[in-house]
Amino acid sequence: MIPAATLDSIRVPPEPTRSRGVWLTAWRRLRNDRVGVVSLVIVVAFALLVLLSFLGIVAGDWQKEVAVPDAPPTFLGPQAAQTGTDPLASVVPKDAKPVDLGDIDPLAPKYEEWKARAAKIQIADPPRAETLPFGADRLGRSVLDKATKGAEVSIFVGLFAAVLATIIGTILGALSGYIGGKVGDFLEWVYNVFTSIPDILLICAFAAVLGRGISTVILILGLVGWTGMYRLVRAEYIKHHNREYVRAAEAIGASHLSRMFVHILPNVSHVVLVRMSLYVVGFIKAEVILSFLGLGVPVDQVSWGTMLSEAQAELVLGHWWQLAAATIFMATFVTAFSLFTDALRDALDPKLR
Numbered sequence: 607m608i609p610a611a612t613l614d615s616i617r618v619p620p621e622p623t624r625s626r627g628v629w630l631t632a633w634r635r636l637r638n639d640r641v642g643v644v645s646l647v648i649v650v651a652f653a654l655l656v657l658l659s660f661l662g663i664v665a666g667d668w669q670k671e672v673a674v675p676d677a678p679p680t681f682l683g684p685q686a687a688q689t690g691t692d693p694l695a696s697v698v699p700k701d702a703k704p705v706d707l708g709d710i711d712p713l714a715p716k717y718e719e720w721k722a723r724a725a726k727i728q729i730a731d732p733p734r735a736e737t738l739p740f741g742a743d744r745l746g747r748s749v750l751d752k753a754t755k756g757a758e759v760s761i762f763v764g765l766f767a768a769v770l771a772t773i774i775g776t777i778l779g780a781l782s783g784y785i786g787g788k789v790g791d792f793l794e795w796v797y798n799v800f801t802s803i804p805d806i807l808l809i810c811a812f813a814a815v816l817g818r819g820i821s822t823v824i825l826i827l828g829l830v831g832w833t834g835m836y837r838l839v840r841a842e843y844i845k846h847h848n849r850e851y852v853r854a855a856e857a858i859g860a861s862h863l864s865r866m867f868v869h870i871l872p873n874v875s876h877v878v879l880v881r882m883s884l885y886v887v888g889f890i891k892a893e894v895i896l897s898f899l900g901l902g903v904p905v906d907q908v909s910w911g912t913m914l915s916e917a918q919a920e921l922v923l924g925h926w927w928q929l930a931a932a933t934i935f936m937a938t939f940v941t942a943f944s945l946f947t948d949a950l951r952d953a954l955d956p957k958l959r
Contacts, residue, residue, distance in 0.1 A: 632876070632953040642949025648942035652757060659758040668751035668908065673742035676920070679927050680738050741927035743916065752908050753931040759909040761939070763823050763893045768885035770828030775835025776878055780866050782836070783843025793836075800833050809892075813901040823902050827889045835881050842874040876954035883947040887940055894936065910936045 636642050658664040740749035782793040800808070812826040843866075846852060855869045871878075890910075896902030897911025898918075905912070910932045917929035 632950070635953040636949055639949045639952070641945055642953070645942040645946035645949065648938065649946055652761065652939050652942075655754060656758045656761050659754055665751040665754040665758075668755045669747060671746035672748050673738055673746050675742065675744050675746050676923070676925050677738055677742040677746070678925075679741040740931040741925075743928055744920065744925075749913075749928050749931045752913060752928070753910070753935045756908045756910045756913055756932065757935055757939070759820065759903060759907060760890050760893055760911070760936070763820060763827070763903075763909070764886045764890035767824045767827035767831070767889040767893075768882050770824060771831040771885055771889075772835055772878060772882045774828060774832040776839050776871075778832070779836040779839025780843050780871070783840040784847055784862070784866050784870070786844075797833055797836055800830075805830050809896065810901065813896075818902070818904050820903060820907065823893055823896060826896075827892055831885060831889065831892075835878070835885070838877060838881055839874065842877055843870060846870045846873060880947060880951045880954060883943070883950060887943050887947070890936070890940060 636646075655664065659666075738748060738750070740753065743749055743752065778793050778796075782790040808830050809826055812829060813822070816822045816825065847870075851873075852865055852869060855865050860869065893902055893909060894911035894914060897909050898915045900915070902911055903909045913928055913932035917926075917932065920926075920928055
């Protein structure tokens with residue numbers, strides 16, 4: 607029998623602490639990054655804005671006429687509802703006598719008759735908005751609502767095009783890096799063909815064949831932009847192919863597909879996620895360029911690119927507010943998302959663990 611004193615002197619080893627997961631560790635690092643947190647808040651705010659716009663709660667009637675054409679930005683309330691002023695009011699005196707145009711205009715006698723007929727026709731004047739932070743476009747639509755609806759389309763295109771490019775690049779990169787051999791050589795040949803042709807030529811070729819449309823833009827960007835993800839995933843799979851955990855999975859009878867997508871893919875998912883985040887920013891800017899060139903979103907839809915295309919003609923007349931709205935919205939989201947991507951990359955970098 608062991609004495610009680612001996613039992614008291616025996617120290618029970620403490621329970622082993624569970625190691626933090628990759629994502630939990632990354633989240634804790636991200637919370638300590640002030641720039642990353644602020645950027646994440648802005649990105650989440652845009653995501654909520656896109657959701658509300660998709661549900662029609664915000665900017666649901668963006669095509670509605672709410673002001674006179676090309677109304678400037680105003681916060682003065684009823685001033686935005688004015689129907690316009692006479693440009694000759696400051697030139698022609700109020701007490702000027704009417705001029706008889708009968709000698710120089712043969713239609714002058716008909717003017718009064720036409721005015722009387724027009725007075726009998728009552729045209730309903732649409733309700734005017736009392737506040738227009740970004741003014742109105744040439745059709746009297748609120749530029750703020752257009753920029754909000756444009757955020758929905760542009761972010762939707764950028765996000766889903768990034769997902770498509772990520773899926774294509776990840777699958778092909780995994781096949782090339784894991785299997786190798788003739789399959790890897792063939793995929794390398796396909797990769798070299800796509801990268802040897804300028805992206806703008808591929809985009810124009812696909813656009814000419816597929817036509818215009820939101821789904822078309824997503825498909826084009828996904829088919830053109832997968833090469834970067836392919837190269838990155840291929841290198842990661844070559845590096846992980848002969849590691850011990852993969853050999854252990856092979857020893858217990860795991861299939862090749864299981865080793866590729868159940869064992870290796872989770873260990874390279876942080877690299878894939880960071881690359882996909884970069885895709886979102888790049889594809890949003892690509893959609894803007896395509897729509898600006900007339901190869902992107904149809905004219906009956908609105909995006910930041912179509913707004914910039916319309917603003918090109920309006921700048922000649924000094925109407926800068928549509929350009930300012932699209933630029934401010936796009937620059938804010940792209941900058942915030944880029945900073946968030948940098949913070950996420952630093953948080954997931956295995957070298958910082």
